[in-house]
Every structure is written in structure tokens, then in C-alpha cells.
Amino acid sequence: MRPQTPQSLHPSAHTDTFARDHLPPAALWPGLTFDLPGLRYPARLNCGAELLDATVRRFGADRPAFHSPGRPTWSYGELQGTVDRIAHVLTDDLGVVPGNRVLLRGPTTPYLAACWLAVMKAGGIAVTVLAQARPAELATMCEIARVRHALCDARSVDDLAKADAPELRITPFGGDGPDDLTRLAASKSASYEAVPTADDDVALIAFTSGTTGRPKGCMHFHRDVLAIADTFGQHVLKATPDDVFTGSPPLGFTFGLGGLVVFPLRAGASALLLEQAGPRQLLPAIAAHRVSVLFTAPTAYRTMLADPSWDTYDVTSLRRCVSAGENLPAAAWHAWHDATGLRVINGIGATELLHIFVSAADDAIRPGTTGLPVPGWHARIIDDDGAELPDGEPGLLAVRGPVGCRYLADERQTTYVRHGWNVTGDTYVREPDGYFRYVARADDMIISAGYNIAGPEVEDALLRHPDVTEAAVVGRPDATRGQIAVACVVLRAGARRDPDALREFVKAELVPYKCPREIVFLDALPRTATGKLQRFRLREPGTVQ
Template identity: 30%
Template sequence: MIGVLQPLTPMDWKRRAVKYYPNQIAVVDGKKRFTYREFGERVNRLSNALSALGIGKGDHVAVILPNIHEMLECFYGIPQLGAVIVPLNYRLQSEEFDYILNHSDSRVLIVDTEYLPAVEPILDRVPKLEHLILVGEGTTRVSHARYESLLQQVETTEPPVVDIDENDMLSLNYTSGTTSRPKGVMLTHRNNYINAANFLYHLRVQHDDVYLHTLPMFHANGWGGVWSLTAVGGTHVCLRKVDPEVIFQIFEEEKVSLLCGAPKVVSMLVQAAEGKNLSPVQRRMGTAGSPPPAAVIQQAQQILNLEMHHVYGLTEVSPFILYCEWPRKMERLSAEEQATVKARQGVELLFNGETTVMRQDNSGQEVEWNGQEIGEIVARGNVVMKGYYKQPEETAQAIRDGWFHTGDLAVIHPDGYVEILDRLKDIIISGGENISSTEVEGALYKHPAVLDVAVIGVPDETWGEVPKALVIPKPNIPVSEAELITFCRNRLAHYKAPKSVEFVDHLPRTATGKLQKFRLRERYWHEEAKNVR
């Protein structure tokens, strides 16, 4: 039979939601509310408006928007046209926008006027960019159209008829560039569908869920949440900026049941909640982006009554490939033991394919399940990217011998749970001993005076390099360098404890919460090879 099989694409979930939940609230954005019927019509208007501008299958449309309803509409209106969405980190600087807009070959840019000061100066240096579409009240002297006006000018609210292959690119997502120029990751309709299905299953997304978009939608397509809630007719609640006080208010007003965020966001919520009388309602929260300290997970569960779900992945794998599965037997553990297990990256998700930790001797063998032998996390299957855009050599380096190599060092515990020790580039080699910077950070987070911390290797004439901790202390809690070093020595092998502690006001992070350790190392390594790898 012809035409029975349909491509795996999250676009189909919008069709289903409009069909079965037309009057259900789909999107809440401040005082604005849209039903699934209204949301579907707006998405279709966007597709047809772009089509009228000459945009079609395979064309690239860049988007620089915060977590607002227009951003959510773009995740449907652009791909269902067969075009490719290029969601950009709105915190980038002008030169970074210049590089990505040119490298991505974007023909259209949809941008919130809040970000025009960084975007406007470089527009004349992006020759392939044909159309500028503004969202918001601001303006520019550069020729442009208004998002809302474009939608209202469209006569039809029917979806475009486009032949989409599930292996066509849906999104071009740029890596956070923690060590080098960001790379464009080509994710297909199939990649994103499978990842969003994992989001649905493992975070137990249901029809009655109200999901708060605390995670930037530009980051790995909101990990898939931009589509998963729509699949079951759940409600998307937009959040322009992460502000704990606003989040707590929305928790109560909108009856939020689910949210996601980097460990840094979890820590912010925990700190802001101290001393408050918050509702005892339990909510589910997914966290990923960097290894979460067990102490932060424990605090989130105790102070905020959050049921924490730890997932792991990278943009190149759509991004989920591990999930900290939580069987009922784990409930018998103490709160501290539960937090320690929940800080692990866990086991393969149901739909992503195969993930393991492989020995670094090029033997192609898995490490022993003993929690001791260190190897690199590798993956293959349904969520691995199509490749890096216009970078075949980098693609070949990342995907080799049938596996995607993550660059993350880890062990496998006897129960099969994977636990990251460090990035290959962040491991500290001191006197021949490997020291996990994240392990040392996890120990420091348990000290009541530590608000945020980064551990890096710094040069040492005797040992080659030794661990150094850069700590942001909590206000009004005195602490000394000696106290923190002793605190670590009482909990870790002595060679792992930091040899020095520096108190700082700020730690460089990407917009998704990842520490930019290469920036911290620059001060200490100068011309030496460890500087930026």
C-alpha cells in the first residue's frame, strides 16, 4: 500500500492536539492564553507567512527569542513548512551572532527587539539574510516586518502541505561553545521525535500537566519539552526570564506540575526558598546540563518538595541518552543516599538506542561494572545527530567506529548506573593520579557556606597540576580557605582535596548553566597546553 507509513515528526503532535483538545489551554504567556485551536491557527499562519516570503523546504530560519509564545510557535510553524529552525542563544554577543548567522546560511531572522542592540550592528555583514522579523515593541532603521502583522495578513489558517521525510533536518542547534567556536548540530525530525518521546515517558508527562518553561527553549529545543506537552494536550507556561520569586508565584497561580532546568537553576530556587512558606505540593523537575551535586538535589527535594529527575545528554544526541531511573526499592535509602544516586547519570532511556562507557584503549570494549574503571561515554541509535553542519572533519572525529563519542569520562556501577567523573578536558592529572573536578565540587557543595563552586587544575612544579577551588560563598556565613580544604580532606582522598581556595563574586557560565572552565584556566596556564583544549 502507498502512503500508509507516516514520518516520525513532532509536527504530528500538533495535529493531534488540535483534533482532540481544541478547547484545552495550550499556552499561557503572562495574561495571554491560547487554546490548542488558537495555537494551531497561529502556527499555520506563521508557516504560510514565511511561505509568502519565499521560504520553503530546506531553508534556514534563525530565531532569537526568549521563552514567549512566539518562540513556541516557531518550533512548529518553521519545521512544518519543511524549513529548518535555527534557535539561537539570546545571550550571545554581536560577534557570535555574526558567526552563527553566516555559518548557518539563515535567510530569515525572527528576533525579539530586546536583543536588537547586539544584532543590529552585524546585520549588514550577513549577506544571505533576506528578511528581518521583529517581535516586541522596539524598532530599528533596518528594513523589517512585524511578526504579529505578518500573521494577521495571512488569509488561510490551514497547515501547508509539505512532503517531509523523517530524516530531513528539523533544527540546526549550535553548541554552547564552552571550549571553541560553536558547531551547528543537525537534528532530524526523527531525532527530535524520539527524544521528545523519551521526555514524555521518563518524565511521566500527562494530559493534565502544566509545564513551566524555565529551561531556555533555544537549548536543545527545550530538551524536547516544546513538543512533548503538546503531544498529550498539556499546558505550556512561558517564562521570559528565570526569577525565583516569579517562578514561585507562577507555581501557585498556574498549578505548575512539571519544570526543567540546569543544576544552577535548581540551586537558585533552593537559595530563594529558604525561610519561605511554600506550598507543600510536590512537583517534578528534570535537571541536566552539568553533573548536579548530590547536596543540591537533596536540598531541592527537602526544601522545595521537588521530585528530581536527572537526565544526561548533549546537543549532538538530541540531547537525552541517560536517565537516572528510580525503582521503588530506592525509597528505602536515606535522603542523603537517595540524593547521591540521583546525582548519577543512570541508564539508557527507552527509545534512544545504546549508551555505554567504553575503554580508552581503542579496544571497543565496555568498562567493568565496578564503579572504578574509567572510560568514555559513547552512544549510537535513534537520537545521534546527522552531523555537524558544513564540518565533515569534526563529524568524523565525533562519530567513529559506529559510535558517537561524548568526551565525558565515567564509570559504570555494579547496578549498571553510569556516573560521570569529568569531561576529558577537565580531568585533573596530579602526580599521575586522575582527579574528577566534579567529585571535588560535589564535596564542597555539602559545606553550608558554599553557594557556587568550580574546581580546576592549576600548574604545580612538583605534581604537574593540582586542584584549585574557586568559590562563591553564601552571604553572611563566614568561611576560610583552610576550613574548606580541611572539609574536603575529611571527605576525599587527600590528593583530591584542593590545594588552594579563592573566593570570587562570579563564575563564567553558558546560558544553559555550564561552567566555562577554560576561561578560569586561562589565568593560570597562559602559554601552556592545558589552557584551552
């Protein structure tokens, strides 16, 4: 068993000790497990060097690494040279020392990925943010993480410059100015010796979206980055060197960082990085680049199937389709399977735990469930006091594995980590054979006249109606019943908005008390930049009439 508490951390290579100094107290750490042989990492470990330099040694420098529409493909050797030149700029020109936080911002491109790897090799701490983040959000993240350096796509500089972060030094890339990172890097050596960081030195700070409050910075170690590849990537995804990855999540979202950078590089595979990666862009990209591994959200799978030109795209190169970010309804799973013959790999992950920890693939998939604990991870269902609940009884999903929640100086650590487990905020049921079935977010359970109504179950029923393309069910206060279920529905183009017909359809699918009392038709559901449904906006006064 590996060390599990801050008191037993290895000597740090960070000269800037801010991150380690602000780890949660030892008593607030979750238990960690390293019961797979592949998770026993050496004390000195740099994940950037492992993902890039070690992969070049294993597979050679000539293999393709990153593709980008309209640009030449980068080989692993070209990527390595670019990363090492950027690392020299960081340390030689910008004065970045190990442990400094470096904010990364821009569309999903090979150069942004190279910047992330360079920060890793230089011993810095990457703070990768969404390109859509606004100045106030950026200022808050810079304040929380005390960021003083930023590498930013020249097209995304304006909002970062407007952020109230007076000590932030911004270095653009992809522009034509004399201080542009690409120009500074051009004269540097293509060889850089990675900083020998400790396996438990902080490598990245990933911020939650902050849509309902102040963002939380989730600190992850160098070993954590490899652990997600050596659990989900190796044992569920089973990536091969010949795979071509792509997907919709940006690199500022840990779902995207894992799916588009960490997993392919760990396997010696390549990734197609798309600046625009909505469903309309994914279909032609899959066909043109013969993509074999796809990462996206449930809505994208349904939207691609509804595309009138679906039949004109050749998607036969796909062999792995991963869905996460929100629950995958059984109806969506079956629709994709019927159209493609592919079994979507459903999964649940969290920014706090970096990536997916419950999932299943191939014959182990059971539509309507999330799956089983990923090898290397453990899960149980608990009540509010931490007691394990019997199979079949809904409760809180608690998870333990090689990665644990470590908020950056945030009192909400005590909410997420309870009784030594990471408590994700999801209500689940464990079936007698060990499968975990999603019920609702813990705060999304609708209690109406004493009945528990799980919004996702009602959504799944609505989505089985041929006219419904999206659905979200939320609770609204009601003087008589406490709450009533309100369904917000998006219909296919040209469909008639008939709430009574939809209500009768749901009553035929579910027991009557689960039928929405009200149905509201919307042109689109509110979502974050990463495609995650913003249920809280549907609960706001005036949003649902």
C-alpha cells in the first residue's frame, strides 16, 4: 500500500511550495488504494516525461501524435521537440520555477496540448481553463491558485487581459508579435531534461465550473495523471497504438484532458484535436480521419443520429464510444447501438477524481446502468452517516481509488470527503450482481407528496417519445405537494407542442405519480461550455413558467 497522508509525502521538487502548503489537512484526505500492480509508481515521477519521452522510447518518434484539420500532422518526435522548446522558454525566458502555477487557455489545438506537456516537464502546475471563461471567472481562478504566468492562444487573450489579475504575465502563442511563444521557442533547444518531480507533487489544478458558486480548485498529482490511464484507459478503454482519438470536451475539462491527451499518449496512439467539436463537426471529422475512439456527452450521440445527413458519413472506423458528463439514458444507448452496432461505454467521473471510476465495456455493458467499479477503484452506496446500504436501496455513491479529492484551501473538502470516502453527490443503487445504476444527483431528487421522483428516470421515458430530442426534469416548490415535477422538453423540428400527449405517453411508461405535473417546451436546454446540463438554471424563478 502506498503512502496515503500528507505527512508521508515524498520530498518535493517544487521550489514554489504553495500547492503542497495548501493541501487539505491529513484528517480530511480520503483513503487511497493502489491495489493494481501497475499503480505502484516510483517516488520520482514526471507525468509529462512519462507520457511523451517514455512513449517515444517505446514506440518511436515517427508515429503520428496529433492531427488537426487543415494543418500537418505532428509526429511524436515533432511533438517532443515542440514541448521541449516551450519548456526552455518557460524556465529560461519567463522565469517559471517548479511549483509555479501556469494558466493555459485557448481552443483545443496541438499547441495547447504541447504547452500542457511543457508545463509538466518543467515541473510547473498547469491550470487549464476553458476558452469560454469570462474575465471575472478567470480573475477568481487566478486569485485562488495565485497564478502569475499564463500561456494563451492569441485569439483568446482579450478576456484574459481584462481579468482583474494585475500580477499575471500573459505570453500569447499563435500570433505574430515579438513576444509570441512560438517565436521565442523557435531558437531553443529541442532537448529538455524533465524536472524530477515527486510522484505526489501537484501537477495540475482543475477547477470545477463554478456555475452555482465559487469555483473549487482540485489538485492532482503526477501519479494521478498516469493512474487514470492505467485504470480506465488500460482496463476499460483498452486503447491500442493504432487508435485515433477525438471528442467534444475541451482540454480545460478533465474529461477532455484524459480522453484527448493522457489516454492516447499513454497508449502510443494519436488524437484529432478539434477547435469546434459539436455534433455537426464530429461526424465529418470521424469520417475524414478514420477516428476509432470517440469521447463525448450523451446529447451529442442523440444529435448526431438526428442529423439529416447521418447516412452520408462513414463512421465504421469507430470501435470505442465513451459517454460521460451526465447520465446516458438507456434509450440513447439503444438508439446508437441500433444505428451503428457499437456499444457505448457509459461512465461516471468527476473533476475531483480526475476521470472515470465506474464504467463497463463490451459484453459487460448493461444499458441503463453505469457499470462496475473500474479496476483499481472501489465503490459503495452509503447513507448520510456513512453506513453502507444494502443492494437495491438508493443512497449516496462513495468512491475510493488511487486518486482522491484534494481541494485547494477550500472548506468544502469536508462535504466531498466523508468517512474516508469521496462522496460524489450522486444518488445510486447497487444491484445484487454489483452493477451501479444512476438514480439522480442527490440534490435533484424530487419529493412530491411523499413520493420520490428521480428526474433522470422521467427524462429517459420522455426521450423514448419519437418527437423528443432533449429533456430535463426538475422539481419546483408547490404549496400542496412540497414539490412537483416539471419537464423541460426540446422537440424535433416541426413537431407539435402537445403537453397532454406527452403526459399520456409518460403515464404509459411509468407509474402515474412520476408523470410531470407540468411540461414546458424550450428551443434548447441550458448547458455549460462543456455540454453539461445546467439544471440549476431551470430551477431559477422565471425560467420555468
